[in-house]
Amino acid sequence: MKDAVAGAAPWQDSFSRALDLEDIRAAWLAKCAHVYGQHYVENLNPWVSLAEIQQRQNMALSLAERSAAGFSLPIQILPDVRSLLDLLERPGAILSGRELQQITQVLHGQKHYASALREADDTLTEWATDLEPSLPLLRHLQQALDDEGELLDAASAELSAIRRQLRQGRGEIQRFLQGFLRNPDWQDYWQDQLIVQRNDRYVLPLKTSHKGRIKAIVHDRSASGETLFVEPLTAVDLNNQLVQDRQAERLEQEKVLRALSAAVSQQVPSMRRALKYIGRLDGVRAALELGKDYQGTLVQVDNRPAFDLQNLRHPLLCMQHPGQVVGNSLALGESNHQLVITGPNTGGKTALLKALGLNHLMAYLGMPVAAEGRPGYFRQGFAVIGDAQDIQADLSTFSAQVSRLRRVLEQADHHSLVLLDELGNGTDPREGGALAQAVAEALLSAQACTVLTSHQEIMKRYALSRATVALAGMGFDTERLAPTYRLQWGVGGASQGLTIARRVGMPETLVLRAEALYADDREDWERWEAQREGLLRAAQQAMDEAAQARMEADKSAKRLQRELDAARQDRERAAEQARNEWTQLLQNARSEVRKTIAALKSGRDTQAASAALEQLGTPFQMAEAVSVDLPAVGSKGLFLPLRQVTQIVRVDAARQRLQIQLRGKQVWIPLEQFRADSALEIPKEKGSTQYASPENHPWRLDLRGQLREDAWQALCRHVDGAMASGRQQIEVLHGKGNGVLAEMVREFANQDPRIIQWRMARPEQGGGGVSELELR
Numbered sequence: 001m002k003d004a005v006a007g008a009a010p011w012q013d014s015f016s017r018a019l020d021l022e023d024i025r026a027a028w029l030a031k032c033a034h035v036y037g038q039h040y041v042e043n044l045n046p047w048v049s050l051a052e053i054q055q056r057q058n059m060a061l062s063l064a065e066r067s068a069a070g071f072s073l074p075i076q077i078l079p080d081v082r083s084l085l086d087l088l089e090r091p092g093a094i095l096s097g098r099e100l101q102q103i104t105q106v107l108h109g110q111k112h113y114a115s116a117l118r119e120a121d122d123t124l125t126e127w128a129t130d131l132e133p134s135l136p137l138l139r140h141l142q143q144a145l146d147d148e149g150e151l152l153d154a155a156s157a158e159l160s161a162i163r164r165q166l167r168q169g170r171g172e173i174q175r176f177l178q179g180f181l182r183n184p185d186w187q188d189y190w191q192d193q194l195i196v197q198r199n200d201r202y203v204l205p206l207k208t209s210h211k212g213r214i215k216a217i218v219h220d221r222s223a224s225g226e227t228l229f230v231e232p233l234t235a236v237d238l239n240n241q242l243v244q245d246r247q248a249e250r251l252e253q254e255k256v257l258r259a260l261s262a263a264v265s266q267q268v269p270s271m272r273r274a275l276k277y278i279g280r281l282d283g284v285r286a287a288l289e290l291g292k293d294y295q296g297t298l299v300q301v302d303n304r305p306a307f308d309l310q311n312l313r314h315p316l317l318c319m320q321h322p323g324q325v326v327g328n329s330l331a332l333g334e335s336n337h338q339l340v341i342t343g344p345n346t347g348g349k350t351a352l353l354k355a356l357g358l359n360h361l362m363a364y365l366g367m368p369v370a371a372e373g374r375p376g377y378f379r380q381g382f383a384v385i386g387d388a389q390d391i392q393a394d395l396s397t398f399s400a401q402v403s404r405l406r407r408v409l410e411q412a413d414h415h416s417l418v419l420l421d422e423l424g425n426g427t428d429p430r431e432g433g434a435l436a437q438a439v440a441e442a443l444l445s446a447q448a449c450t451v452l453t454s455h456q457e458i459m460k461r462y463a464l465s466r467a468t469v470a471l472a473g474m475g476f477d478t479e480r481l482a483p484t485y486r487l488q489w490g491v492g493g494a495s496q497g498l499t500i501a502r503r504v505g506m507p508e509t510l511v512l513r514a515e516a517l518y519a520d521d522r523e524d525w526e527r528w529e530a531q532r533e534g535l536l537r538a539a540q541q542a543m544d545e546a547a548q549a550r551m552e553a554d555k556s557a558k559r560l561q562r563e564l565d566a567a568r569q570d571r572e573r574a575a576e577q578a579r580n581e582w583t584q585l586l587q588n589a590r591s592e593v594r595k596t597i598a599a600l601k602s603g604r605d606t607q608a609a610s611a612a613l614e615q616l617g618t619p620f621q622m623a624e625a626v627s628v629d630l631p632a633v634g635s636k637g638l639f640l641p642l643r644q645v646t647q648i649v650r651v652d653a654a655r656q657r658l659q660i661q662l663r664g665k666q667v668w669i670p671l672e673q674f675r676a677d678s679a680l681e682i683p684k685e686k687g688s689t690q691y692a693s694p695e696n697h698p699w700r701l702d703l704r705g706q707l708r709e710d711a712w713q714a715l716c717r718h719v720d721g722a723m724a725s726g727r728q729q730i731e732v733l734h735g736k737g738n739g740v741l742a743e744m745v746r747e748f749a750n751q752d753p754r755i756i757q758w759r760m761a762r763p764e765q766g767g768g769g770v771s772e773l774e775l776r
Contacts, residue, residue, distance in 0.1 A: 011382055011411065012047050014404075018383035018419075019358040021046075023316055028367070031289045034078040034109075036275050037282030044283070046364035050377050053301050056366025060284050061298050062124050068562065069569075071119045073285050074112040078278070081106050085272060088265040094254070095261045098149035103264055104141040107133040110274045113281065127281075131274050134267050144260060151253050159252045166245045167772075171759040173202050173238040180204055180214075180232060189213055191227040193739055197763050200246070201239040203229040287367040294318035296368025299375060305415050305449055306333025307360070307376035311551060314355035315362070315370040326485040329547065330356060333376055333449045336470045338440060340463040341453045341487070343474030348485040349453040350385065352474075353419050356451060357383055360417065372551070378417040378449065382408040385421040405439055414447035423454045433458035444469065475540075488540045630671065631658070637676040639669065645680045700731040700770075708744050715748055722775060723754060729774050731761060736769045745771045 016022065025041060032038045063073070079102040087093050095103070114131040117124050144155035153160040177195050180186060181204065191205040198219040206214065206228045208221075216230035231239060290296075294315040311327035318325050326348070332339055341349050359369040360378065369375065384404045405420075412418055423436040433456035440462060443450045452459075463471035475484035631637065635648045639660060649666050650659035656671045701718045703711040715732060722730045734741035749758035754776055761770035 009047075011380060011407070012045075015357065015381040015383050016046075016361065018385045019354050019361060020316060021358060021361050024358065024362065024367075027293075027319070028283075028286055028290050031286035033075045033282050033286070034278075035080040036078065036279030037286055038279075040279035040283035041286070044365055046361045047379075047381075048364070050301065050303055053364050053366070053377070056284075057298065057300060057363070058123070059280075060288060060366045060368070062122050063281075063284050064288055064298060066120050066122070066124070067288065069120065069566075071116070073116050073281055074109070075285075076109060076112065078106055078109045081271075082275070085268050088261060088268050093261060093265070094258050095264070096149065097145055097151055097257065100141060100257070100260055100264065101145050101147070101149035104138065104145060106271065106275070107138045107141070109278065110271075111138070113274075113278055124281075127277055130270075131277055133274070134270070137263055137267060140263065141260065144256065151256055155256045156252065159249070159256060162245060162249045162252055166242065166249060166762075167759060167774075169238065169242045169245055170202075170762070171757060173235060173242065174760055176235055176238060177202060177204055177232070186214070191222075194736065194742075194768050195760060196229060196768055198229045200243060200763070201231055202235070202242075203231045206230045284366060287365070291368030293322075294368075294370050296370055297372050298368050299363060299371070299373065301363050302374045302376050304333065305376050305378050305417070307331065307356075307374065307449075309356070309359070309371040309373040309375065310547065312352070312355055312359065312371040314351050315358065317351065317355075318370055327371075328352060328485075328487040330451075330487070332451065332470070336468050337447055338444055338450045338452070338463075338466075338469040339472060340440075340459050340469060341451065341472050341474065342455065342460055343453075348474050350421050351485075352487065353383075353385060353421055353451060353453060357381060357417065357419050376417070376449065379415040380411065380413070381417045381419075382412060383419040383421075384408065384423075385419060402435075409439065409442055412443060412446050412448040416446075416448040418443055418448045418450040418452075420450065420452035423452045423456070423459070425455070429456065432456060437462050440469075486540075486544065630656075631674070631676045635676050636678055636680050636682060637674050638680065640673050640675060645682050646674075647682060648674075700733055702733045703741050703745075704733060704735045706741070708740060711741055711744060712748060715745065719752065719754060719773075719775070727775060729772060731765070732771045732773065733766060733769065734771065736767075742768070742771065745773075749773055 028041050029038050032041060066072070081099075081102050084095060084099055084103065088095070110131050110133040114128040114133075117128040117131065144152060146152055151159065153163050174195055181190055181193050181195070189206055189210045191207050194205060195202055196205060197203065201219060203219050204216075205222075206216070208226055208228055211218075211228060214230065214232060215234075216232045217236070218228050218230050220229040221227070222229075291298075294313070295318060296315065308331040310329045312330055313325045313327045330339070330352075341352065343349055355370070359371050360375045360381070362369050363375040408418060408420075420439070423439065425432060433454075436452075436454055436456050437458055440450070440452060440459070444466070460471060463469045470489065472487050472489045475486040475488050630651050630653055631648055633648055633651055636645065637648070638644070639646045639662060642662075644662065646660040646662055648658050649661055652658070652668070657668050658671060658674055659666055659668050660674065701715065703714060706714065711734075718730060718732075732745050734745055736742075746758055749755045749771075755773050756776055757774045759772050759774075760768055761772050
């Protein structure tokens with residue numbers, strides 16, 4: 001993750017780091033579905049024009065409205081093809097089949113996004129045109145590549161012919177070598193009754209002790225030295241032809257990949273544009289998803305440097321402590337330009353300061369914010385929060401704070417949001433307080449919207465003595481000795497240090513002495529303010545309760561309105577569907593009536609015409625529906641055409657049909673083809689055969705580890721399914737082992753009339769451990 005957005009000013013990076021924006025960005029990135037959404041989020045800069053901020057917010061609002069109406073964007077993982085698109089811009093570039101398959105996945109993703117955007121009619125619908133991929137290119141890639149990026153026979157007519165010749169050549173040489181293995185005079189020569197491959201040639205495993213018995217070329221020796229892999233001289237020409245055919249296949253594959261890459265290169269500009277839109281859509285969707293974790297709200301940014309926020313919370317705290325974070329109201333920039341917040345340590349001052357700045361940044365990014373109301377539009381933001389001491393630079397805590405304050409004072413203006421934490425700390429209280437007031441006065445003269453926290457007594461007096469400066473304090477429960485995290489306006493929060501000391505057991509004489517010294521030094525200011533705080537506490541609590549009640553009422557009203565709108569839309573859709581159905585029904589009835597009247601006028605069969613008129617009334621007899629007793633889901637019975645025991649999976653009363661479990665599949669049958677009988681028992685499959693239907697695994701059956709009889713039955717079922725789905729070839733994985741299953745497959749292929757040819761698979765497809773069966 002990047003620490004800073006490229007081209008950002010130093011104050012922008014400093015502001016973002018001080019407010020933990022990167023933590024929010026990290027949580028946002030985790031919600032993104034693919035790399036394009038993450039790229040959008042990583043490069044998003046909050047400091048942009050007001051018009052761009054409003055575009056971001058309007059887009060988020062449109063997606064939120066779509067989601068509420070049931071129209072959601074696809075959430076799918078897409079491969080990163082940006083480097084492939086860069087490569088395709090070079091003349092003559094060729095992508096591999098796997099890389100082209102990644103391009104195909106992205107084109108599929110474009111299609112899904114375009115379809116999703118067309119589901120609703122709003123400002124985002126027009127994006128569908130830019131997202132729509134080239135459908136001819138997508139079809140071409142789908143016809144040429146399988147799911148693993150391997151070229152299919154249909155990729156070109158030449159490739160299909162070459163592979164057909166390869167299959168025939170492999171079958172011919174395997175049959176030729178099988179003759180060697182089955183020759184009764186040579187049975188003792190072979191280590192195994194298997195045909196293997198060495199150096200891209202088909203060879204036989206000859207025992208070392210029988211070397212020289214057969215005229216052959218030795219290609220390899222086993223690790224034990226007991227087996228020689230030899231190529232009979234009579235098979236050399238057949239193997240040579242296979243080598244030539246493989247070379248022709250490689251050349252044709254390269255030709256096809258070159259043509260596909262050239263076709264994709266023509267779409268590179270449109271794909272780049274589509275990926276940019278896809279990234280933005282996914283990034284905004286992820287922001288809305290993240291907003292649910294902190295109960296965020298989409299708000300509109302005001303065009304003035306002033307804000308009015310209610311129920312303001314820190315989003316990271318909301319995610320860590322769901323439902324437990326206290327919300328506060330803050331407003332600044334109109335009648336008041338400064339707010340001084342005081343209160344005890346750990347009372348929530350810094351968290352409130354960070355929440356204010358962070359929610360502004362999130363609003364500028366187009367995210368939901370952990371507040372309600374309206375943030376202000378500030379062109380600059382400055383934050384002096386935390387300890388920035390630097391030993392190597394010889395900067396103490398106070399020196400570092402002063403250095404940062406200097407930069408703030410040089411740049412802050414009436415379009416700036418300034419957040420200062422613990423202003424004046426780190427040095428003598430009197431000097432620190434004087435410096436804090438001087439800084440506050442300078443920022444007030446610049447009309448910068450400033451929120452600062454301080455323990456300095458002078459800052460409380462400063463706030464009370466100026467009409468455009470507001471004073472507030474963080475509440476503290478003296479009974480529980482715990483902060484309330486509630487902001488109390490017009491009240492300077494007391495530090496409560498002596499009260500806490502007495503509660504935790506400090507000797508009373510010592511506490512009394514400290515209070516006397518403190519009173520003399522402060523002219524009894526703190527006692528007066530404590531009394532004032534007690535008088536205002538009740539009023540503040542009443543205001544908070546009223547605001548909470550108003551907020552709950554607003555939420556209830558919005559929820560009820562959404563429910564009413566959804567119910568109204570459902571009712572309108574149902575009424576429209578019913579009108580369409582009855583209109584079509586009436587049109588059909590009128591047509592039949594006209595035909596019947598014409599028949600009556602012509603004097604033809606009047607009895608048939610009368611019967612037709614009676615039949616027309618059937619669709620309108622809604623209360624007299626056919627009341628045929630249907631069997632329940634789970635009932636057992638007999639499928640009459642095959643006399644096979646089965647079980648009902650689903651019942652379709654409208655169409656008078658049932659869905660049953662039959663030979664590992666779920667099929668629909670008419671009601672009359674099923675006879676219920678609860679006494680029947682569904683036969684269980686023997687053995688441990690794991691059979692996958694052709695729809696799920698249409699090209700390969702795995703028989704390894706099965707008994708011969710179980711494997712035979714599984715292969716029979718697999719061929720049944722393949723024939724039913726119109727496949728012309730299947731593959732059977734039986735392993736190399738001792739050859740029992742391989743021999744069973746060959747025997748099955750020789751006996752079953754539906755199989756035209758049996759052959760071993762290519763080396764890259766499993767070689768001697770896989771058999772290929774061609775079907776009629």
